[in-house]
Amino acid sequence: MPYDLKEIAAISGMPGLYRLVRPTRAGVIVETLDERATRSVASARNKVSLLHEISIYTEDLDQTVPLTEVFDRIQQHYGADFPFTNKSDDRDLTKFMETIIPDYDRERVYMSDIKKLVTWYRLVSATLPYLAEEEATEEAPAEEAEAKTEKKAGTKASKATADDALSTAGVISSATETDEPTNPEAATEATAKSRGKKKSE
Structure with missing residues (x-):
C-alpha cells in the first residue's frame, strides 16, 4: 500500500x-x-x-477504483512534481482525470469531486510517506522475520526463567531455615528453648 x-x-x-x-x-x-x-x-x-474506503466511479457500473490506487497512479505519473490545485483550470483538471483514470464516469464524477481529489492528494503526499510496492514487498518479510525473532526470544526467555526456577527448587533455603534468622525475637526464643531442652536432659 x-x-x-x-x-x-x-x-x-x-x-x-x-x-x-x-x-x-x-x-x-x-x-x-x-x-x-x-x-x-x-x-x-x-x-x-x-x-481507504472511498472509490472513484468508472464507466463500468460494477467497477470502481479505490482511492489508494488512484493516489498511487498519481504518484507514479507525476512523482513529487504535482502541478494541480483545486484552483486549476477545469479543462486541465479534466485532462488530469482522464490521464489517471481514462474510463472514469463523466456523469457521476463531478468537477467538485476532481477538485476534492486534488486537494486530498496534495495533503496526503505532503504529510504521509510514499512506499513503493517493491519496498512494501521487501519490508513485509523483514517485519515477519523480526516478529518471529522476537517471539523466539520471548520463548527462550520464558524457558530460561522456568529452568532457573526448577534448578533452585529445594536448594535455596527459606528464611526460617537460614543460619541467620531475619526475626531477632524468633532467634532469641529459639535459643531459650534450646537451652531449656539441654537442661532437662
Whole structure:
C-alpha cells in the first residue's frame, strides 16, 4: 500500500483531512493532517469517511477504483512534481482525470469531486510517506522475520526463567531455615528453648 490511508478521514462540516487518534464518549479525537497536527473532537453527528474506503466511479457500473490506487497512479505519473490545485483550470483538471483514470464516469464524477481529489492528494503526499510496492514487498518479510525473532526470544526467555526456577527448587533455603534468622525475637526464643531442652536432659 503506497499511502497508508487507514487512519485518514474526511469529516463533514470540517475542512481538510484528519488523522484519527482515539474514540471518546462524545465522538472521536482527530488531528489535522498538516504540520501543526491540531487536535479537536469530531462529534458523533459528524460523518467520518475513511479515505481507504472511498472509490472513484468508472464507466463500468460494477467497477470502481479505490482511492489508494488512484493516489498511487498519481504518484507514479507525476512523482513529487504535482502541478494541480483545486484552483486549476477545469479543462486541465479534466485532462488530469482522464490521464489517471481514462474510463472514469463523466456523469457521476463531478468537477467538485476532481477538485476534492486534488486537494486530498496534495495533503496526503505532503504529510504521509510514499512506499513503493517493491519496498512494501521487501519490508513485509523483514517485519515477519523480526516478529518471529522476537517471539523466539520471548520463548527462550520464558524457558530460561522456568529452568532457573526448577534448578533452585529445594536448594535455596527459606528464611526460617537460614543460619541467620531475619526475626531477632524468633532467634532469641529459639535459643531459650534450646537451652531449656539441654537442661532437662
